[in-house]
Amino acid sequence: MTSKYSAKEGFELLALIENYAETEWRKYESRYPEVCKTAEIPMSLDQFETDWNSEAPPYTCFRFKGDQPKLTEALKKAVSSYQGKLEWVMKGHVRRDKTVNWIIHPKAVDDLLETALEQKISKTECVEKYLPGFAQPAFDDQLGLVEHVRRHLEMAMKQ
Template sequence: MAVTKITAPEGDLLNLLYEISPLEWRKYQQRHPEIWADNHFERVNRSEYPPYISFRFEDENKAVIERLRQAVENYPGKIFWVLNEHKRDGLPGTNWTIGPSRLWDVKEQALKLGLTPDQYLAQYEPEFGPVAYDDLEGLTKHIRQAFPEVPSSTP
């Protein structure tokens, strides 16, 4: 199966992760997605919804996960990022998510209001998302430095 390179800037980290080890599944929050509206696609601004990057490796390697975790946790950015693990019930593999720790910090408050954490942040802390998107580029560069054996795909 051919994997399409993500061209949106917030997909750069997923492209890097695929270079480190092939991915079986990937998902991410886009800052400016195209949505279907009135029989055509429109680009919308979703900057207030903080970025996250979710993925599952085809063949997970514990050493790679540990290096990735260390890189994420030691990134000296504007915000604190985390690598969260989600074991799939009854299915093989582990889904991983890299995102701002704030997404998990507000989870309980969001649930009380019937919102997801990203909806909560968009509504109550809309200034957080743009800061996180700006910081994501630095996080991606920092993770690339933690995997120097992976050739850079950028000039």
Template sequence: MTVHKITAPEGELLNVLYEVSPLEWRKYQQRYPEIRVANRFQKVDRSGYPPYISFRFVVESDVVIAKLRLAVENYLGKVSWSLIEHKRDGLSGRNWTIKPRRVREIGEEALKLGLAPDEYFAEYEPKFGVTAYDDLVGLTEHIRQVFSEGG
């Protein structure tokens, strides 16, 4: 199976993780996705939606997950980040998501307003997404360094 390197900056962390251990599945919030509008594709700016990256390792290692969790929790940037586990009912493996901690913090407030967290940020805290995208670059470099320090 050929795995294509993600060229968008917000997907670079998935490339780093793939180098640590191959990924079976990956997904991320694109800052400038191309969407279909009137029978053609055009780029839209989703900077108001905070970034996330989700993935599942082909072979998961508790050592790698523990090291990744520490790297995410110990990163000192403009944004606090979290590593969240998603168990797959009836399926093998676990999905993992790295996203700003603030996304979970506003969940209840967004729900009260009838909004998804992304919609809440876009409407009430539009600069947070921009800050988080910028900070994701630093988080990616931090994780790259942690895993390049051996074992």
């Protein structure tokens, strides 16, 4: 299956995953999000411009369409075995309907979750406060993670 996303702007990991299985839900942090240039409700595409997302670290969230145990295990092993500049984690959240939403992001973000909850601020605000400048190196390292996961999945999914 080929992905409908271009491999840029933070889609890299999601695009790779969707080469192996269809997702029914996805969410990610873009490196260069489209932001509205005016304070008004946007009425046309020319009211948007691309901006560098310097505060929010990368993450990739998804839910497979149907159960994908072999791919899920291969992804978990690939993420946990990556030895880049940052440590990355893949965690699942079981929903009421027993499907699972997965997130892959830097472990440092997880480490700040309790602090964010205590201070009643978002994870992004917490990262900005306690890890200033974290987003750029995290996005850079995500590219290495994608290549590691690509190599790992190529081998794991052939078996």
